[in-house]
Structures are given as structure tokens and as C-alpha cells.
Amino acid sequence: MWKLVRYQLRGRRLLYTIGLIVMAALTLFEASEFIGMRQNPADSAPVSIGVPITMAIFWVMFYGVMTIVNIVTYTQDLYGDTGYLIFSLPLRGAEVLGARIAVLVLDTVMTLLGGMTSVIVLACLAPGLGDQVRPVVGKFLLTGDYWLMCLGVLIVIVSFMSIMFFGVTFGKSLVNSRKHLGSVFSALVVTAVLWFSLKAGSWLERTFAGWGLYLDPWKNLPPFLFGGTGPARFPLVSPLLFVGLGTLAFVLTSWLMDRKLSL
Amino acid sequence: MEFDDRTPIYVQIMDLIKQRIAAGELKAGAQLPSVRDLAQQVVVNPNTVQKAYLELEREGYVATQRGTGTFVCGDAGSVGELRRRLARETVRTCVIQLRSLGYTADEMASMLTAATREEE
Amino acid sequence: MSMIVQANDLTKRYITTTALSDVTLEVPEGRIVGLLGPNGSGKTTLMKILAALLSPTSGTVFIDGLIPGVATRALVSFLPDVNHLDRWMTIGEAGDFYADFYRDFDRTRFQELLSIMELSARQKIGSLSRGMAEKARLSLVFGRRARLYVLDEPFGGLDPLARSQVLEALVANFRADCSMILSTQMVADVERFFDDVVFLDRGCVVLAGAAEDLRTQRGTSIEGVYKEVYGHVEAR
Numbered sequence: 001m002w003k004l005v006r007y008q009l010r011g012r013r014l015l016y017t018i019g020l021i022v023m024a025a026l027t028l029f030e031a032s033e034f035i036g037m038r039q040n041p042a043d044s045a046p047v048s049i050g051v052p053i054t055m056a057i058f059w060v061m062f063y064g065v066m067t068i069v070n071i072v073t074y075t076q077d078l079y080g081d082t083g084y085l086i087f088s089l090p091l092r093g094a095e096v097l098g099a100r101i102a103v104l105v106l107d108t109v110m111t112l113l114g115g116m117t118s119v120i121v122l123a124c125l126a127p128g129l130g131d132q133v134r135p136v137v138g139k140f141l142l143t144g145d146y147w148l149m150c151l152g153v154l155i156v157i158v159s160f161m162s163i164m165f166f167g168v169t170f171g172k173s174l175v176n177s178r179k180h181l182g183s184v185f186s187a188l189v190v191t192a193v194l195w196f197s198l199k200a201g202s203w204l205e206r207t208f209a210g211w212g213l214y215l216d217p218w219k220n221l222p223p224f225l226f227g228g229t230g231p232a233r234f235p236l237v238s239p240l241l242f243v244g245l246g247t248l249a250f251v252l253t254s255w256l257m258d259r260k261l262s263l
Numbered sequence: 264m265e266f267d268d269r270t271p272i273y274v275q276i277m278d279l280i281k282q283r284i285a286a287g288e289l290k291a292g293a294q295l296p297s298v299r300d301l302a303q304q305v306v307v308n309p310n311t312v313q314k315a316y317l318e319l320e321r322e323g324y325v326a327t328q329r330g331t332g333t334f335v336c337g338d339a340g341s342v343g344e345l346r347r348r349l350a351r352e353t354v355r356t357c358v359i360q361l362r363s364l365g366y367t368a369d370e371m372a373s374m375l376t377a378a379t380r381e382e383e
Numbered sequence: 384m385s386m387i388v389q390a391n392d393l394t395k396r397y398i399t400t401t402a403l404s405d406v407t408l409e410v411p412e413g414r415i416v417g418l419l420g421p422n423g424s425g426k427t428t429l430m431k432i433l434a435a436l437l438s439p440t441s442g443t444v445f446i447d448g449l450i451p452g453v454a455t456r457a458l459v460s461f462l463p464d465v466n467h468l469d470r471w472m473t474i475g476e477a478g479d480f481y482a483d484f485y486r487d488f489d490r491t492r493f494q495e496l497l498s499i500m501e502l503s504a505r506q507k508i509g510s511l512s513r514g515m516a517e518k519a520r521l522s523l524v525f526g527r528r529a530r531l532y533v534l535d536e537p538f539g540g541l542d543p544l545a546r547s548q549v550l551e552a553l554v555a556n557f558r559a560d561c562s563m564i565l566s567t568q569m570v571a572d573v574e575r576f577f578d579d580v581v582f583l584d585r586g587c588v589v590l591a592g593a594a595e596d597l598r599t600q601r602g603t604s605i606e607g608v609y610k611e612v613y614g615h616v617e618a619r
Contacts, residue, residue, distance in 0.1 A: 003483050011469070084467035087436055089484045090457035258452065263436040268604030271595040272575055302554050306547070308415055308576045309557050311595070 004091065004099040008073075009106070015069065019062045019114075026058055027118050031125035055118050063111040067157075070104055071164050078172045079179045083263050093257025097165060097250060104161055108154050116141075146217035149234065156239055159246020163193050166249035166256075173260045197245055201238030208237045264305040272307060276315035277322075284324060284335055285346040295325060295333040385447070387412050387531050387562045388433060393442035395428050395586075402428040404586040405442070410531075410579075413559040417577035417594070418566040419609055424583040426566040427464065430533045433564065434461035447530055457485065460529035464536040466516055468508045474519050475504030478526065485527050492556070493526030499552055500545075513540040521549055525556050534565040538573065546572060574605035582612050 077083040086096065123134065140146065171186030216231035266272050283289045295301070298316060302309035316333050319325045324345075327333045337345075361371050388410035395403040403425045410416055418426045431437040432444060435451035446455040468477050474497065482488045497504060500518040511519060517540050524532065538546050546569070553563070553576065567573050574580075574594065582590040590597075590612055597608050 007480065007483075011471075081463070081465040081467050082469060084436065084461070084463040084465070085469075085480075088434060088456055088461050088467075090453050091484075092453050260438055261436060262438070263431060266575055268571065268574055269598065269602065269607065271598045273595060299557075302557070303551065306550055306554060306575075308578060309554065310413065310415070310578050311575070314595070 001091065001095040001099050001102070004086075004089075004096065005102045005106075008099060008103050011073075012066070012069070012103075015066065016110075019066075023058065023062070023114060023118060026055065027121050028125075030054065031122055055115060055122075059111050059115045059118075062114075063107060066107045066111075067104065067161065070100055070107070071161070071168065074100055074165060075168050078168060078263075079182065087257075087261060087263055093254035093261075094250075096257060097162075097253055100165070101158055101161065101250075104158060105154065108157060112150065143217060143219065145215040145219070148213075149215055149217045152213075152234070152239060155243055155246075159243045159249075162246040162249040162253070164190055166190075166253045167193070169253045169256050173256050173262055193245060193249070197238075197242050201235075201241055204237040204241055205235060212236050264307075266305075266307070273311045273315040273318065276301075276305070276307070276312060277319055280315070280319060281324060281345060281349065284337075284342060285349050287342070289335050291335055291337050291342065293335045295335065297332060385412055386410065386445075387447055388444070388564070389448075390429075390433075390444040391442055393429070393432065393444055394440050395425075395432065395437065396440040402586050403432075403439070406583075406586070406588055408581060408588070408591075410562050410564065412530075412562055414562045414578040415553075415557070415576050416562065416564045417570075417574065417580040417605070418564055418583065419570060419580055419605075420566075420583035421613060423585070425586040426583055427535055428586075429583070430461070430535050430564065430566065433531070433533050434459050436461070457487070458530040460485075460524045460527040460532050462520060462524040462532075462534040462537055464539060466508070466520065468516075468520065468523075470507070470509030472508050473504065474502060474506050474508065474522075477508065477519070477523055478504065481523050481526060487528045488526055489528055490526070492528075493522055496522035496525055496552055496556075500548055514542060514545050517541055518545060518549065521552070525552060528558075528561075530561050532561065532563040532565075534563065536566055536568070538567050538569050550576065570606040570609050571604065577605065580605055580608075582609070584613065 077086050089096075120137065123137075167186040167190035168182075170189050171182035171184070174182065174185050213234040213236050214231050215234055219231075266275050280289065280295065289295070295316070296304065298309050298312045302312045305312075316325065316327065320327055320333070323341075324336060325333050326336050358371065361374075366374070386409055388408060390406060390408040393403055393406040393408075394401070406425070406429060408429075418429065420426055428437065432439050432451065433446065435446075435453075435456050438451075444451060447458055449455050449458075472480070478488075478490065478493050481493075482490055494504075497519075500515075500522055502515060502519055502522065506515075506519075508516060508519065517537070521534075521537055524534070537549065541549065550573070557563075565573075577594040579592065580590075580594050580597065581588055590608070594605055597605065601608050601611070603611075
């Protein structure tokens with residue numbers, strides 16, 4: 001499975017490089033705005049909020065593109081000619097799917113690390129900002145709650161993608177080669193599953209109202225970045241349901257690939 | 264190599280080898296090319312060559328020694344016999360065809376003499 | 384003699400059509416089988432089932448005693464009738480890919496085939512002409528020392544010279560412990576390589592047998608038999 005991961009990553013070299021270049025350019029551009037930042041944070045408050053938000057938006061977009069590429073290339077493999085290469089390999093369905101999930105996780109980790117690097121680079125280039133950021137960097141990176149929150153988000157994203165993969169694969173096994181009909185079925189399936197998880201999730205949250213995760217991931221951030229806002233309640237039960245659905249989707253997709261493949 | 268796909272190919276390969284034996288190109292005791300080599304030379308399925316060799320062995324023209332190869336059997340007498348038989352078959356076919364075109368025996372004989380002189 | 388392919392009453396039904404209907408087929412080792420028939424007769428469907436890319440609706444099929452799946456994909460080398468490679472790969476990289484995933488891939492043999500086909504490992508798949516791409520893919524498929532080679536229209540898009548290069552490679556790579564199933568429209572050029580032929584029509588086997596036997600029985604080439612079989616069928 002890891003060999004397949006390696007090949008898929010190699011195919012994404014171009015996208016990663018573009019992302020890196022754009023990010024570097026953006027960071028430098030923002031840094032140029034920060035060069036004149038004063039030691040007194042009060043002078044620069046209006047500027048400083050926009051920066052991390054711009055960065056965040058960029059990284060979210062980059063992540064979005066990588067994820068869309070992931071699902072689109074999977075669909076192309078399933079419906080198109082390159083599928084004959086991938087699905088002829090002596091790999092189980094779980095391994096083929098697992099390779100894509102692994103790439104998704106790697107993309108997520110990279111996006112996260114990239115985002116943090118941008119902030120650090122920015123802080124190094126803009127001494128005024130750096131003075132504010134430096135004291136909290138070490139503490140922030142050691143905030144367990146933050147990593148727990150990220151892990152939770154990652155698991156939810158992976159589950160969502162599993163459901164998407166299931167939708168695409170299910171659509172294909174139903175209708176063989178007709179791509180548009182298959183896409184319609186896939187969209188229906190995904191919508192149905194998401195609608196169900198929304199309804200069931202809301203009901204679960206109401207029923208188990210006391211259950212939740214009380215985390216404070218922002219406690220070690222500087223005041224201008226949500227710091228000091230206090231612990232927040234994160235839902236627990238509905239994400240668990242969603243993860244359950246995602247796991248089921250993974251299992252079903254692997255089964256479909258092994259038993260009902262129709263290339 | 265060209266084959267007539269309407270008749271079994273292994274028969275055509277056998278005929279080719281018999282021709283060579285009769286003409287003296289393949290002498291008694293000479294080794295035939297391996298199945299694989301001949302298949303590659305004439306570009307045909309190796310199984311077909313194998314079948315040809317087996318049939319030739321059954322008819323007594325060659326003998327296979329395991330691990331060594333396939334060798335032409337027979338002595339000068341049987342080679343001569345084969346040569347005569349092939350010649351008779353060729354002439355017979357020719358005579359039948361010319362007769363169907365309406366030629367007499369004398370005309371056939373003079374045509375044969377003239378053709379022989381042309382070929383020299 | 385072990386059977387590499389054993390298929391019994393193989394059927395593949397879709398919502399609106401039946402691609403294969405009760406196909407029974409046996410391929411012992413060391414045989415080259417020609418799968419013949421007009422477009423839509425079910426040849427590609429049968430080959431995809433053998434390659435474990437498609438699951439049958441009913442019936443059984445065994446490749447070397449195994450049900451088609453992950454294990455048989457390691458035994459079967461499949462050549463689809465479309466370009467299945469990524470256009471950004473070079474021929475050499477495609478070879479590396481095959482070598483990485485298929486244990487039976489023989490790099491030396493692959494290099495030899497490339498030189499017979501007059502191809503360079505540095506060429507990008509996307510830059511190859513149709514015939515060259517076909518030859519590259521054939522080199523990859525035959526670079527594997529598989530138990531069963533399943534080739535869907537391997538001669539499509541090849542000029543006569545390329546065709547004879549491929550046929551020479553086929554003969555040179557023939558081994559007694561493997562078999563080949565190939566479909567082609569160029570019956571006349573290729574029929575001398577078939578040990579056995581199977582004629583399909585609308586998903587059914589209409590005629591099957593050893594090529595030489597059919598030649599003897601019908602007194603004509605396999606192409607002639609083809610015309611008889613399908614001419615007769617069309618008159619229905």
C-alpha cells in the first residue's frame with residue numbers, strides 16, 4: 001500500500017511545489033506589510049488580525065484543492081482508462097482506498113505544518129509581531145487540547161472523504177460505465193448519508209446533551225488571536241456517529257472494490 | 264515464412280522438412296533446429312512445430328533424443344525413396360492439371376523439356 | 384497438465400444487456416488461444432473477468448485453481464485495448480512501476496523487448512504515436528513472467544512491420560508453463576499462432592476447437608471459418 005502512496009505523492013509534486021511557492025510569496029508579501037510594525041501592539045491591531053486570516057484562507061483553499069484532486073483522480077481511475085492500471089495491481093480494495101486516505105492525512109498534516117511555518121516565518125521577519133508571538137509559540141505547540149481538536153477535525157475529514165469515496169464507488173458499481181448516471185447516483189448517496197448523519201447527529205446531541213468535550217485549545221495564544229477566551233464545549237457524540245459512518249463507508253467501499261468491481 | 268492457412272500448418276512444416284531431407288540439405292544424422300528456434304525462424308506457434316516433429320517421428324523420418332534434440336533418421340536408401348516419392352507426387356499433380364487443360368502426353372513431354380532448358 | 388483457466392457457465396448480465404451467456408472455457412498451460420468475434424460479442428467482457436476487473440453474474444471461473452481476485456492479478460498480465468498508462472510517465476518509469484508492484488516482472492526481458500520494438504525508456508507515454516504506445520504497453524505486459532497473458536486487441540493500430548515485431552516477441556516469449564488468450568480482428572495475420580480458437584457471438588460460444596483441427600475439418604483457414612460462422616449467423 002505504501003508503494004502506491006509514494007506514487008500518488010510523486011504525481012502531486014507539481015501541486016505541492018505550486019502551493020509552496022504561492023505560500024512563500026504570500027508570506028513575504030505579508031511580511032513586507034509588517035516590516036514597519038511597532039513594538040506597541042495597540043498601533044498595529046487592525047493589521048494583525050487580517051494576516052493570519054489571509055494565511056488561513058490560503059491554506060484552507062490549498063487543502064481544498066488537494067482534497068478535490070484526490071477524489072477527482074479516484075473517480076477518473078474508476079471510470080477511465082488509468083483504472084486498468086490501478087485495479088489490475090495485486091492489491092486489495094482496502095489498500096487502494098487506504099493509500100488515498102493516507103495521502104489525505106499527509107495533505108492535512110502538511111497543510112497544518114505549512115500554516116504554522118508561515119506564522120513562524122512571518123514572526124521572524126516582522127520583529128514587532130515576533131515579540132508578541134515568541135513567548136507563546138512554545139507553550140502553544142505544547143497545548144494538548146489544540147492537538148486533540150486537530151485530531152478530531154482530521155478524523156472527521158477522513159470520515160467525510162470515506163463517505164465520498166463510497167458514494168463514487170457505489171455509483172460506479174451500479175451503472176458500470178455510464179459516468180453521468182453514476183455521478184448522479186454517487187451524489188444522491190452522499191447527500192443521503194450526510195442528511196442522515198445530520199439528523200441522527202442532532203438527535204443524539206439533544207439526547208446526550210451533557211456529553212461533550214471541554215477543551216481550551218486557544219489558552220496559550222496571544223490575546224489578539226482568540227487567546228484567553230476560556231474553554232469551549234466541543235461536540236462528542238455526533239462526531240462519533242460520523243466516524244462510525246465513515247468507517248462503515250470504508251469497509252463497504254473495500255468490499256465493493258473486491259467483490260463488485262465493474263471496470 | 265509464408266504458409267497457406269487453409270491447410271494445417273504442421274503438415275506444411277513437415278513437408279518443408281521432408282523436402283529438405285529429400286534434397287540432401289538435411290543429411291541422415293543431422294540435427295533439426297530446436298522447436299523454439301524453428302518457431303522463431305518461421306514465426307509460428309512453437310506447439311505447431313512440436314506437433315510437426317512428433318508426426319515426423321511417428322512417420323519415421325526423425326527421432327528425438329531427450330535432452331539432446333531431434334535428428335534425421337534413415338539411410339541413403341530411405342532418403343532416396345522419399346525423394347522419389349516427392350518427385351512422383353509433384354509430377355502427378357502437374358500431369359493432372361495439364362490434362363484438365365487439355366494437353367496431350369506428347370505436348371506435356373515437350374513442355375517439360377523446354378522448361379528444363381529454361382531453368383538452366 | 385494443469386488448467387490455467389477453467390470457466391463454467393459464465394454469465395455477465397447488466398441492467399439492459401447480457402454480455403456473456405453460459406460461457407464454458409478451458410485453457411491448459413502452454414496454449415495460445417484466439418478469442419474471435421465481432422464487436423460486442425463479449426470478448427472484452429470475458430477477458431476482464433479473467434483479469435479480475437469484472438465480477439461475473441453467475442457461473443464459476445478459476446485461474447490456476449483460484450477465484451479471480453487479488454491473488455490472480457499477480458498471475459495474470461492483462462493488456463487492455465486502451466492506453467492505461469499515465470501520460471506524464473516515461474516508458475522507463477512505467478517499467479519501474481510494474482517492477483515495484485509485480486514480483487514476476489523481469490527487467491532484463493523488458494529491456495530486450497524495448498529494443499526489439501525500437502523504443503527508448505526515456506520517451507514519455509504522452510509523446511508516443513498510437514503504434515508506439517501499443518508496443519510500449521505490450522513490452523510491459525510481456526515483461527512480466529505471468530501464468531496467463533490476456534491481450535485485448537494487441538494488434539490494433541500497428542503497421543505490418545510493428546505487427547511482425549510483436550509476433551516475433553510473442554513467439555520468443557512463449558513458455559510451456561504459461562498461456563495466452565488474445566482477441567484480434569486481424570485473423571488472417573495472426574491465426575498461425577493460435578493453438579485453439581473460440582468464436583463468440585452475442586455472449587455465447589458458437590464454436591471452439593483446436594485451430595489445426597478446424598483447418599482440417601473445414602478445409603479452410605481460420606479466417607475462412609470466421610466468415611462461415613458469422614456469415615451464417617447474420618443470415619439468421
